[in-house]
Amino acid sequence: MCGIVGGVTNNDITALLLEGLNCLEYRGYDSSGLIVLSKNNSFDRVRSVGKVKNLEDSLKAREQKISGNIGIAHTRWATHGEPTINNAHPHISMNSVSLVHNGIIENYIELKNNQITQGYEFTSETDTEVIAHAIDFAMKSCNTLISSVQLAIKSFSGSYGLGIISSKYPDQIIATRKGSPLVIGIGNNGNYIASDQMALFSITKEFIFLEEGDVAEIKIDKITIYDLNGNLVDRPIKTSKLKKGQIGLGNYSHYMQKEIFEQPQAIRDTLESRITNNSVLISSFGHKAKENFIKIKQVQIIACGTSYHAGLIAKYWLEDIAKISCNVEVASEYRYRRPIILNGTLFITLSQSGETADTIEALKAAKIINSDICSLCITNSAESSLTRISDLTFLTHAGPEIGVASTKAFTTQLVSLALLVCSIGKLKKTISKKQEKGIVDGLKRLPGLVNEALLQEAQIKKLANRLKDTNSALFLGRGTMHAIAMEGALKLKEVSYIHAEAYPAGELKHGPIALIDKNMPVIAIAPNDELLEKLKSNLQEVKSRGSQMIVFEDENSKIQEMQAMEVIPVTSNLGPITAPIIFTIPLQLLSYHVALFKGTDVDKPRNLAKSVTVE
Structure with missing residues (x-):
């Protein structure tokens, strides 16, 4: 949804912030903004409504160029408050704290009323502004920026991914997440943050994926991370395998068009190494897949939007071909009712990004109701929140999907679900070797059949x-x-x-x-x-x-x-x-x-x- 990018570097950060926002446009937004700490440690901010191009035009129109080595930027999708300049991020408190925020602070009214009594004035209708004031207030009793953030976030109910800078601590960015993804990019000339690694591909392929509750202090030559309980932790550095050509338009007019025509290859990639000798490799779903699949008595699929439609098709396949009961529900409804989850349930979540909030919360709720379920996520993102909380993971190999309307993510989800049907069916002995071979032959034909369909x-x-x-x-x-x-x-x-x-x-x-x-x-x-x-x-x-x-x-x-x-x-x-x-x-x-x-x-x-x- 909203997009975050920021960094602390040896160079001027402004151009990088704009480049990152342009890379994040696909996420959906209605306003944008950026802020940098200038050489005299004062905030210099520009915000605009509409496309990032409007922000760029506003920057060009300024008499004095914005310049600084540390900054944060944001594309906002309106939740609390209309798309206006005052509601656009970044937000500032008392000229000491500025931040960008993805997520929703559910108790912001209570916090806002309390902060008004403390003397804070509000310039926006957003829930985000209470975060800035809470951190500024915490700074009065803490002697570091990171300890101020750790204290402030204890008062928040809801979700957040935050990038925070302070005029009083001009050498660092604080990043923290709860329910909203955030990554740290490790570069040669500094360190960076983003809500999506795609925003930082021009400067690095090395990333640290923050875990739920992490708070990180990011300096130009040092990264320090604390977990939810305040313990110092090491998070692994992952190298992205994405190539520049995968995220460019190439010869296509739109990403949607490009991604429609990428489906033959995306299907080939999803099938690769998952089939051998006309048989599906059950281990493709994880090294413990076989022992878990053999015990399942029913399947529950949870998803939203296009992924929900993939689940509905899988229900037909699972019941008709694998002969196992399957229920499919929309995640946003499932998470708020009290379902009966029987032992022996395979709980499947489908999400292109692996970050769909309702799907993640539905899985968490299911685990509380019945901790013995086996959870499987099918996603296009290896380092997503869903993969971290699921017992088993199956990655579609659709490659980056930039267009908001999902195309190749949907068809590769269906391919993945077909492989799952075969895996469960042969373990349950409801699918014969002949049937499995027929399904596998059909899957192998798919890339060619898709090509034929594209000729129309x-x-x-x-x-x-x-x-x-x-x-x-x-x-x-x-x-x-x-x-x-x-x-x-x-x-x-x-x-x-x-x-x-x-x-x-x-x-x-x-x-x-x-x-x-x-x-x-x-x-x-x-x-x-x-x-x-x-x-x-x-x-x-x-x-x-x-x-x-x-x-x-x-x-x-x-x-x-x-x-x-x-x-x-x-x-x-x-x-x-x-x-x-x-x-x-x-x-x-x-x-x-x-x-x-x-x-x-x-x-x-x-x-x-x-x-x-x-x-």
Whole structure:
């Protein structure tokens, strides 16, 4: 969500702060700002509403250039208070403390009222300003900046990732996290902080990932870290394997487009070293996966957004193929109810970033309810919060996903879940060697099949032009294709701002059919499966009411074209595992091209964030 970057260095920090903010734009934000300590140890701050470009313009417009060796910067996604300059970070208290903050302080009203009685004045509507005042107040009784921060954070309820500087301690940054990710970058000319290592790739590939509750004192030549209990700790230095080309646009116009076309390779990378001799390696899910999987009696999947749709598809696979009961729930609802979690539950969390706040909290809650569950996270981020609190981890190898609308992260999650189904099924002896070989063969074919589906782009672009002026759209599917229809509707909403809904095709007569007329386009997915004939009947019902229709079909489905109906053959001979993945591709392309025709910000849709790290 919000983005943090900062550093203490031998050089002027301003250009690096701006570069870092530009790298973090994909996370979603509505204002930005930066602050540096000048040579006379006074704060020099600039903030703006809108894109980072507006901040850069504000800096250029200043008569006196901002310059300093220590500074912090932030992109804000509004929670408390509207997107205004006064609410933008960094915030300052008494000209002694300045900070940037990701997260939410839940007890800020109580803290604010108390601070007003202490004589503090507030210049914003944010929850963040109470943090700055709390640290300034703590400095009155502490003799170091880090001890002041350690004292202040004891009064906070909620989540935070903080970068803090002080005019009284001009040689250091304090970084601390609780529920919001923060990394330290180790450079040749100084040390740095960021909410995402991507912000620092131009200067370092060496990172320390702060653990929950850590407080770090960062100086130009020294890093000192204390844990939640105030104990001095060493955190390992990790070297990032990402390459510059992986995070650039290359020859593509948008990251969403690039990531759609990266899916064949992302799938290959996710399958690599996970299959041998037509068999899935159970150890891919961790060295203790086999002993845990053999004991499971049911599966619980928790996720949000696109990952939730992946979970819904996995439910079909797990119950139909592996013959094991599976429940799927939205993390933000699950964490606030009191579920019954039976012994023998495999608790699966799905998250592209591994930092989705609701998913993390749902897992923590589940562990309190039943400490004997085995937890597995499927994520695209090796050093995420979810990987640290899960018993088992399976990494998708999608590579960096910058576009807010998830594409390759979704398809690689499905590939990962298919491998999981095989692993559980063969351990439970519900999948034969012949069945496993069939699934593995299908997975191996996937990169080629995705490439074939991508060849439909020109035809899909023409269809997108017809949809650009519509206000609403209806997506239909049956079985696993209902979840794919949900994903297609979500993508269209996210990037084009067209209202879209998805329904099981069999539910048409239970209400949605009332919406259908010539102004309501219907997009249907027609694989060649046991529900095909029933789907064809549903399509006839839609067509008889005058709808403009688009049908993506398996070539063998042989949907009969009618007036105002466009049928696009996607591929042929798909099985229950490969079909949902392949039919996702044309829906991604459709959403992308509709958004282009409408002129929306494809990679950074309004009001959205890539990683939802606050509730």
